[in-house]
Amino acid sequence: MSPLGLSREQQLRMYRQMLLCRMFEDRVNSLFLQGRMPGTIHQAQGQEACAVGVCEALEPGDMLTSTHRPHEHAVARGIPVKALMAELFAKSTGCCRGKGGSMHMGDAELGMLPAIAIVGGGIPLAAGYALSFKHLKKPNVAACFFGDGAVNEGIFHETVNMAAIWDLPVLFLCENNKYGASTLIDAVMKVKTVSARACAYGIPGKTVDGNDVFAVYQATQEAAERARARQGPTLLELETYRFAGHSRSDPGHYRPKEEVVEWKKRDPIIRFETQALASGLLTETAIAEYRSSVEAELDEAVVFAESSPSPLAEECLTDVYAE
Amino acid sequence: MKHVIILPDLGQTTSEAKIVSWLKNPGDKLVMGEPLLEVETDKATMDVEAYIGGYLRKQLASAGDVVAASHPVAILTDTPDEEFELEETPLRRAPASISVPPEKAPAAAAVPPSGNVAAVPAARALARQLGIDLSAVPGTGPQGLISRVDVERFAAKRQTGGEANSAGQENRTLQAMAALTTQSKSTIPHFYVTMDLDFSVAEAWRSRWNETHPELRASVNDCIVRAASAALADSPRLNVRIVNGRHQKNERADVLLVVGADSGLLLVPVADPHGEEIESYLGKIRQALAAARAGKILPASKAPSPVLAVSNLGMYGVREFAAIIPPGCSAILAVGAVRDQLVLRNGQVETSRVCSMTLSADHRLVDGIAAAKFLERVQVHLNSL
Numbered sequence: 001m002s003p004l005g006l007s008r009e010q011q012l013r014m015y016r017q018m019l020l021c022r023m024f025e026d027r028v029n030s031l032f033l034q035g036r037m038p039g040t041i042h043q044a045q046g047q048e049a050c051a052v053g054v055c056e057a058l059e060p061g062d063m064l065t066s067t068h069r070p071h072e073h074a075v076a077r078g079i080p081v082k083a084l085m086a087e088l089f090a091k092s093t094g095c096c097r098g099k100g101g102s103m104h105m106g107d108a109e110l111g112m113l114p115a116i117a118i119v120g121g122g123i124p125l126a127a128g129y130a131l132s133f134k135h136l137k138k139p140n141v142a143a144c145f146f147g148d149g150a151v152n153e154g155i156f157h158e159t160v161n162m163a164a165i166w167d168l169p170v171l172f173l174c175e176n177n178k179y180g181a182s183t184l185i186d187a188v189m190k191v192k193t194v195s196a197r198a199c200a201y202g203i204p205g206k207t208v209d210g211n212d213v214f215a216v217y218q219a220t221q222e223a224a225e226r227a228r229a230r231q232g233p234t235l236l237e238l239e240t241y242r243f244a245g246h247s248r249s250d251p252g253h254y255r256p257k258e259e260v261v262e263w264k265k266r267d268p269i270i271r272f273e274t275q276a277l278a279s280g281l282l283t284e285t286a287i288a289e290y291r292s293s294v295e296a297e298l299d300e301a302v303v304f305a306e307s308s309p310s311p312l313a314e315e316c317l318t319d320v321y322a323e
Numbered sequence: 324m325k326h327v328i329i330l331p332d333l334g335q336t337t338s339e340a341k342i343v344s345w346l347k348n349p350g351d352k353l354v355m356g357e358p359l360l361e362v363e364t365d366k367a368t369m370d371v372e373a374y375i376g377g378y379l380r381k382q383l384a385s386a387g388d389v390v391a392a393s394h395p396v397a398i399l400t401d402t403p404d405e406e407f408e409l410e411e412t413p414l415r416r417a418p419a420s421i422s423v424p425p426e427k428a429p430a431a432a433a434v435p436p437s438g439n440v441a442a443v444p445a446a447r448a449l450a451r452q453l454g455i456d457l458s459a460v461p462g463t464g465p466q467g468l469i470s471r472v473d474v475e476r477f478a479a480k481r482q483t484g485g486e487a488n489s490a491g492q493e494n495r496t497l498q499a500m501a502a503l504t505t506q507s508k509s510t511i512p513h514f515y516v517t518m519d520l521d522f523s524v525a526e527a528w529r530s531r532w533n534e535t536h537p538e539l540r541a542s543v544n545d546c547i548v549r550a551a552s553a554a555l556a557d558s559p560r561l562n563v564r565i566v567n568g569r570h571q572k573n574e575r576a577d578v579l580l581v582v583g584a585d586s587g588l589l590l591v592p593v594a595d596p597h598g599e600e601i602e603s604y605l606g607k608i609r610q611a612l613a614a615a616r617a618g619k620i621l622p623a624s625k626a627p628s629p630v631l632a633v634s635n636l637g638m639y640g641v642r643e644f645a646a647i648i649p650p651g652c653s654a655i656l657a658v659g660a661v662r663d664q665l666v667l668r669n670g671q672v673e674t675s676r677v678c679s680m681t682l683s684a685d686h687r688l689v690d691g692i693a694a695a696k697f698l699e700r701v702q703v704h705l706n707s708l
Contacts, residue, residue: 030355033374035329035393249333251369 004218011281014056014213018048018269019294021072024081027298028071028088032248036306037088041102042069046211046243049268050145050175051076053216053238057224058143062111063129065122065144067175069242070115073145074105077112085301091308097319098311119180120146120153123172127159130168130233141227143171143220149180151194160235164201169227171220172235175210181246182254194237203233210238211268241266325407326375326399332392333364333371338444339391339468340364347379350403359397362390371396378403389465391443442469449474453502455481463566472566475650476628478503479579479590497587507650512686515645516694518702522661522676525550525705532601539605543661544635546708547678547701549604551656552576553597554700555631560693561684564630564653570688577629579652580608584616590649591615592629597704630654637661643679654684654694656701 006014025045031037044051047069055076058064066073074084079095087094088102095107096114106114113129116122126144133140150156151174163170174194178185191197198205204226208219216238223234241263245252252260276282282290332338340362347359358370359379377399384396400407440457442450446469450457453474460477462469478499525546533540555562556576563570575598580591593611596604630653634646637660646657657680664677680701684694 030374033329033331033372035331038332040332245369248331249364249366249369251367253367 004214004221006214006217008281010056011276014052014217015269015272015276015282016290016294017052017055017076018213018272019290020081020297021048021051021075022269023291023294023298024075024084025071027302028085029244029248031088031302038090039088039101040248041071041088042247043244044069044072044242046263046267047175047177047240048072048076049213049216049272050173050210050238050240053210053213054143054145054171054173054220056213056217057220058111059140060111061138061140062224063108063126063140063142064106064112065126065129065142066106066112066115067122067145067147067150068103068115068117068119069147070103070105070145073115074107074112077106077110079105079107079110079112081297081301082304083107085298085305086308089305089308090310091305092311092315093304093308097315099316099319120150120155122146123150123155123159126170126172127163127168130163130170130227131166133169134166134230139228141169141171141224143173143224145173145175147180148174148176148178148185148189148194149183150174151197152188160197160201160203160233163233164203167230167232169230170233171223171227172233173220174235174237175240176237177240177242179242179246179255182250182252184254195235198235201235203235205235205237207237207239210240211266211271213268213272240268243267324401324405326377326401327395328359328371328373328397328399329393330362330390330396331371332444333362333369339389341389342384342386342396343368344386345382346370349379349381351379352403353377353379353399373399375399377401380407381409384466387465389468391441391468393444394441440469441467442474443471445471446474449478449502449506453478453499470566472564472651475503475506479649479651480592500588503650504647507647511648511650513645513648513683514686514691514694515681515683516691516698517643517645517679517681518695518698519664520678520680520698520702520705522678522705525708526661526676528708536602539602541601541605543637543678544633544658545605545608546705547635547656547658547680548578548580548593548608548633549596549601549708550701550704551631551633552578552595553704554697556597557700558693558697561654561689561697562630563688564651565688573630576631579629579632579649580612581632581634581646581649581655582612582615589615590632601708631656633658637678643681645681646683648683648685652685653688654682654697657681657683 022045025043028041029043032041051072064077075081083095084105087096087098087100087105090098090101092098096104100114103117104114106112113125122144123146126142129142160172176194193207195205195207206219209215219236223236226234243264273282273287330340333340343361343363345360347353353359353373353376355376356372359373360371361368362371379397380400381398384390390396398407442457449471455474455477457469460469460473462473464470529541529546562573562576564573575595578593578596580593582589582591591611593608632649632652632655634655635658636644637658641659643659644657646655648655659679661676661678664675666673666675680698682694682698
């Protein structure tokens with residue numbers, strides 16, 4: 001089932017990472033409904049193959065930037081779920097010491113800059129990292145996730161153009177989930193695909209099935225190899241779908257019910273399981289074991305988060321400005 | 324085992340939602356993630372899902388109710404018939420990082436802690452800021468839900484109570500003034516309309532009255548408050564307030580007096596100053612002022628809730644000024660000194676007694692024409708005291 005020469009361990013790790021992403025989001029939703037978790041949240045259920053396929057192709061020294069929907073990116077990048085859960089509970093043990101919250105998940109030391117909630121805000125930062133990698137002659141790449149809503153922001157055009165003329169090692173990764181908040185992409189973009197825009201910058205562009213973790217991995221791997229070889233950036237469009245609304249306050253009524261049903265049939269996790277059961281990579285028992293082990297990991301993360309201390313009032317300005 | 328379903332914080336600009344309908348009836352079985360009820364937020368109508376499976380045993384709110392976020396709305400149990408306690412389960416919420424210890428209001432001895440009181444988060448935040456125990460605040464929303472305006476009104480009334488002139492009272496009064504004015508000036512879109520009013524007729528009336536009633540003299544302020552109240556009764560477009568986001572007409576024409584005291588500014592509500600004979604009005608306003616200065620609180624049921632405030636700096640020789648609207652009011656009338664002025668009438672120079680008044684009004688409720696017409700009506704009533 002994997003034409004990419006991925007080892008069995010690698011494939012199973014990707015599966016568990018996708019499960020961890022999904023079940024993390026489901027747990028967060030449950031905590032929110034119970035009133036145990038403060039704040040609003042943007043959830044990414046359905047987009048796991050994008051997060052995991054990309055992160056599997058990144059190396060430890062690479063840098064990832066993210067969006068207002070960063071939970072799965074952070075989980076997939078390998079930031080401990082304890083630190084992520086604690087951040088959502090605004091606790092001092094969180095990845096941003098409780099001062100960032102849902103929309104600033106990340107840990108630069110672990111290869112993911114805390115996410116930027118401003119639409120398109122992470123794109124130029126990735127190019128900046130790429131520029132530094134180039135100058136410092138490091139073999140690393142910078143990758144940035146952004147949504148389809150960001151591709152009509154000026155910063156997208158400016159950054160991709162600049163990264164292209166300087167051959168910067170950046171991977172521009174558009175998670176096209178069809179809706180910028182409630183706006184259908186067809187209503188705001190004349191070309192049929194985001195990847196078609198790549199030719200305007202003279203860089204490769206490709207549209208990928210964003211619900212197929214191996215397809216995402218392969219495309220990212222190719223783009224990363226190209227970047228590491230100093231051949232410049234690539235624009236990848238990962239076609240995917242968020243199962244929930246834009247945020248917890250959005251029921252998503254603007255989407256036809258049939259469309260949601262259709263995309264749920266393409267659930268990246270169920271697709272993986274179906275294929276893996278057929279190929280013998282997974283058994284029903286193994287699936288149940290994976291799920292209960294992820295459940296236990298999340299239980300532990302919630303206990304850790306809820307029992308962690310809140311940040312102290314006198315620390316409210318530390319970690320806010322560079323010193 | 325019992326599971327309490329709460330209203331999640333779904334709003335974008337408010338933290339409450341209206342229950343549109345129940346999708347399950349008591350006794351129904353639900354699986355985790357199944358929609359339980361439909362609610363309407365400021366932005367959309369959406370479903371609230373059960374975070375756990377079980378049997379719906381009790382609906383704690385009805386269709387049409389407005390419920391604050393985090394407030395319990397339903398009770399589920401694991402089995403269909405098990406016994407369960409109905410009393411409210413304390414909500415497990417992440418504590419605010421910085422919290423001010425709440426001060427207990429004097430009247431709140433045997434009441435539950437604020438956590439169990441139904442209040443919108445904005446009201447909780449303001450109460451925390453002002454050191455008010457929410458359980459002492461009367462809520463005017465559905466099922467006694469406490470809104471921010473309720474807390475503001477409570478804070479304004481509380482200023483008239485407590486140990487007058489003690490350091491604590493002074494501190495609290497100053498704190499309340501700081502909080503209320505900051506909040507008012509940053510949330511209410513103020514605009515200002517100034518008019519010179521002829522005080523000659525009113526002054527003549529006042530001299531006659533004071534000659535015949537030396538024991539119950541009328542001050543300039545007494546005249547203005549009575550005329551302002553009568554003008555308010557004539558101005559339905561001004562006599563409104565915002566309750567739960569809706570305009571609500573006010574029944575009476577109560578007036579809130581802004582009074583200087585040693586401990587700071589006092590807000591003294593006076594019920595319907597124009598609605599009775601002049602003697603009883605003068606008696607009542609004296610009583611209200613004396614009680615406020617002595618730090619006595621009016622019984623809550625009898626306390627008026629004015630939409631118009633009056634502030635007077637005329638006794639200090641101020642010509643005119645613009646005042647900040649106290650929260651809960653729609654306008655405040657700022658009164659300057661009654662002064663001699665030369666006026667040109669039919670080519671003749673005459674002396675006149677003039678008082679400049681500036682109405683600060685809330686432009687969400689009142690427009691300039693309504694404000695100007697109100698000032699005209701004040702003039703009419705000053706001329707017919």
